[in-house]
Amino acid sequence: MAVARQPATPAFLHRRVVGLRRLLLRREHAGEPIAVSSPDQPAVGALPLIGSKAERWIFLLLGLLPLAAIVRLISKYAVNVPWGDEWSLVPLIRKSYEHQLTLTDLFRQHNEHRIIIPKLIYVGFAQWTHWNVVAEMFFSVLLCCAISAGIYLLLERTLPGPARKRLFLWALINLLIFAPVQAENWLWGFQLQMFIPNLCLVGCLVLLTSRLGDAHKMSGAALLATIATFSFGGGVLLWPVIALYLLFTRKRARWLTVWSAGFVAVALVYFVGYERASIPGPELGNRFDHLVYFTSFLGIALSRSSLSTNAAITTALIGAIAFLLFLIAGCVFFKLPLKTRVSAGPWLALAAYATGSAALAACMRVSAGPQQALNSRYATISLNLYVGLIGMVAIAARSARAAELPGRLARSIAAAEAPVFTAILTLSAMSFPAGIDHMEILQRLRLQGAAHLQFCQVISPSEKLPIDLMIGASLPAMVRDADLLDRLHLLDPPLRRSAILHDGEDRPQRSTAEFGRSDNLVQKDADVFEMNGWCFLRERGEPAPCVVLAYQADQSWVAIGLTEPHEKRPDIMKEMKSKQYLDSGWRAFIHRKLLPTGTTRVSAWAFDPAAGEAYKLPGDFTLPAR
Known part of the structure; x- marks a missing residue:
């Protein structure tokens, strides 16, 4: 028959400390036994338990x-x-x-x-x-x-x-x-x-x-x-x-x-x-x-x-x-x-x-x-x-x-x-x-700050960077300091010197959702699009701290911005059968004016700032013509 465990309430801990105290203290008078008792047994001389x-x-x-x-x-x-x-x-x-x-x-x-x-x-x-x-x-x-x-x-x-x-x-x-x-x-x-x-x-x-x-x-x-x-x-x-x-x-x-x-x-x-x-x-x-x-x-x-x-x-x-x-x-x-x-x-x-x-x-x-x-x-x-x-x-x-x-x-x-x-x-x-x-x-805050830091030389730095990394200096001064540290090889992972993304597993055509996926692209007005999805890093056992948005140029994907997961996705939690996926949802806005003329395709990538690796999410989208 299973025995219910006593919860660790203050009263329970008090009894345990009292018991330990009685076990640890020696009697001041030699030969005086330590009395113990129970409801079914009278007090007797204590025997050493261990x-x-x-x-x-x-x-x-x-x-x-x-x-x-x-x-x-x-x-x-x-x-x-x-x-x-x-x-x-x-x-x-x-x-x-x-x-x-x-x-x-x-x-x-x-x-x-x-x-x-x-x-x-x-x-x-x-x-x-x-x-x-x-x-x-x-x-x-x-x-x-x-x-x-x-x-x-x-x-x-x-x-x-x-x-x-x-x-x-x-x-x-x-x-x-x-x-x-x-x-x-x-x-x-x-x-x-x-x-x-x-x-x-x-x-x-x-x-x-x-x-x-x-x-x-x-x-x-x-x-x-x-x-x-x-x-x-x-x-x-x-x-x-x-x-x-x-x-x-x-x-x-x-x-x-x-x-x-x-x-x-x-x-x-x-x-x-x-x-x-x-x-x-x-x-x-x-x-x-x-x-x-x-x-x-x-x-x-x-x-x-x-x-x-x-x-x-x-x-x-x-x-x-x-x-x-x-x-x-x-x-x-x-x-x-x-x-x-x-x-x-x-x-x-x-x-x-x-x-x-x-x-x-x-x-x-x-x-x-x-x-x-x-x-x-x-x-x-x-x-x-x-x-x-x-x-x-x-x-x-x-x-x-x-x-x-x-x-x-x-x-x-x-x-x-x-x-x-x-x-x-x-x-x-x-x-x-x-x-x-x-x-x-x-x-979480430092991983998000690390992501913005790694892209600060190729993407216009966000105001979130000094907030996440609690930096008091101005953005230009902080970017100069980051560049100095990187040239001294004191940042690991190093700063990105190119906006071109490479998949961390060399699978830019990934169709499976082990890192998440891009679900929808909705046009809000003529030049603004809303993109959403979910992301997850299985090795870390948690949602990716950051998502990189990118556009396609020739055969390469070029980063244009970062966003952080902040939405609840109970549907994904149910689909993946794990509570770890609950906060994996992300949502971002893409402005056409930030894209080079002629850009037709956009994508999202789960980013691991600790490793400095990006993983392309399945679900590219073609932007409608003006």
């Missing part, structure tokens, strides 16, 4: 699953085309190829940031991979792997007890570190700069909790904080965050003085020739916007990157609750012995970095409206709040069970551990599909 070694392997594999998932998602949704701020790197890359790159070029501001370290990485990838921006995306994953390893070291040093529990917490934290909700950063190589401060902060904490001498600890931490400062604007917050850690753990006052002197020295260099941008007031004219922005920024790591009202309210609420828990945890630790506070110090620093970044962003970015905080790129920073909360809650609960706190407070803290972990696990699971949906949208 060996401790097997348990460790299970939790290790669970911890690696988020990494495997994000690698798979990037492999599926990444598009090798420069996007957004990456186009601002073209002069820098050109100078590197011409051996004219100077320190001034590296030191020059990017918006309000000094990104010397990322610029060096970008130039290195441009030389090494011919600027394959997908390689930069996987470099971001590599940075997160180093962050994850550092987090495990911190767990080992601050949370004594069975390795099983540390592996469980590490697996939970990896759900945050490798969460798809950071979609924009995962699919944008330029955003590797967002991961560098996270790695530098974890590196600082690993150094400061190590057995190295104080001088080595402080010099190494100062170096990492400097790297963070010159990687991303928010990286400058590592200096006050580490100072807070030194105060919280009562380190020697002279090291705090040395640290402050180092910060002043780095700040003096950072602000040489710095152009300060004005900070506009809140868009809605009231200070409440700052609070909404602050809480939304903190909540985005466990929410959806959506501008809907419900999503915005949920995100702000999650951020407000998390910030309140952080404040409560900080107050609790001041009541605990110094040894426990030292253990909690790294986790408090991680959470403080997230809250400080949220406050800084609220001051600098609120003019764009509180909804700007819902950008998925900020999840990479705000996740540190939840990583810190996991560590602080685990340490506080252990201290409560060790009777380091008054009885009622101890019981409350010990009882809060499982609900907090359950909430983080549940919200992470709920945000996972939304992150994947966001990746699909970003891929």
Whole structure:
């Protein structure tokens, strides 16, 4: 008889976390059995369900699953085309190829940031991979792997007890570190700069909790904080965050003085020739916007990157609750012995970095409206709040069970551990599909932009090109930059230098509909024709991002324009027996004045921008005479 599976509701996940917690925790008193019971059987001494070694392997594999998932998602949704701020790197890359790159070029501001370290990485990838921006995306994953390893070291040093529990917490934290909700950063190589401060902060904490001498600890931490400062604007917050850690753990006052002197020295260099941008007031004219922005920024790591009202309210609420828990945890630790506070110090620093970044962003970015905080790129920073909360809650609960706190407070803290972990696990699971949906949208936009980019030298560029690729420059400037990158062999696929189309399978007389077909040509007036059909790329398992319209000249087909599928075709979905074909419909208008005199035949081609190949759709049409 089939057994119905229990749905993954919050209550169900809570019970599972409670069960794992009971499995992982060792009794404080030797020889005390763990009681289990069921409706049909009284409580008895618990027997080990699986060996401790097997348990460790299970939790290790669970911890690696988020990494495997994000690698798979990037492999599926990444598009090798420069996007957004990456186009601002073209002069820098050109100078590197011409051996004219100077320190001034590296030191020059990017918006309000000094990104010397990322610029060096970008130039290195441009030389090494011919600027394959997908390689930069996987470099971001590599940075997160180093962050994850550092987090495990911190767990080992601050949370004594069975390795099983540390592996469980590490697996939970990896759900945050490798969460798809950071979609924009995962699919944008330029955003590797967002991961560098996270790695530098974890590196600082690993150094400061190590057995190295104080001088080595402080010099190494100062170096990492400097790297963070010159990687991303928010990286400058590592200096006050580490100072807070030194105060919280009562380190020697002279090291705090040395640290402050180092910060002043780095700040003096950072602000040489710095152009300060004005900070506009809140868009809605009231200070409440700052609070909404602050809480939304903190909540985005466990929410959806959506501008809907419900999503915005949920995100702000999650951020407000998390910030309140952080404040409560900080107050609790001041009541605990110094040894426990030292253990909690790294986790408090991680959470403080997230809250400080949220406050800084609220001051600098609120003019764009509180909804700007819902950008998925900020999840990479705000996740540190939840990583810190996991560590602080685990340490506080252990201290409560060790009777380091008054009885009622101890019981409350010990009882809060499982609900907090359950909430983080549940919200992470709920945000996972939304992150994947966001990746699909970003891929679609970039593939469409890549199609327009490849034809920009042979077809008059469309206004969709700068929109799809988020380019701030004018169309002529963008076309010049694209031509430069192509001549340096830094675009793959390269730009098309001829408008003549060749079928990717060398089947220009195709009669089968594996790539779609052109269905109708309707004359709207004397010089305007409407053409429609559907298109699909079977290798990608999705509608073609773009359709190329062409006219026949002698024995060749010449491209004249591009259009994107945007129509629902339930008839095709039924015909092909797959929901993947639902959005495959396309429709375009052809103006006779755009065609050479004497043109009589037109056709449509499914275009795959990732491969740079076009596939002729069956169904040519003859234009009626005037």
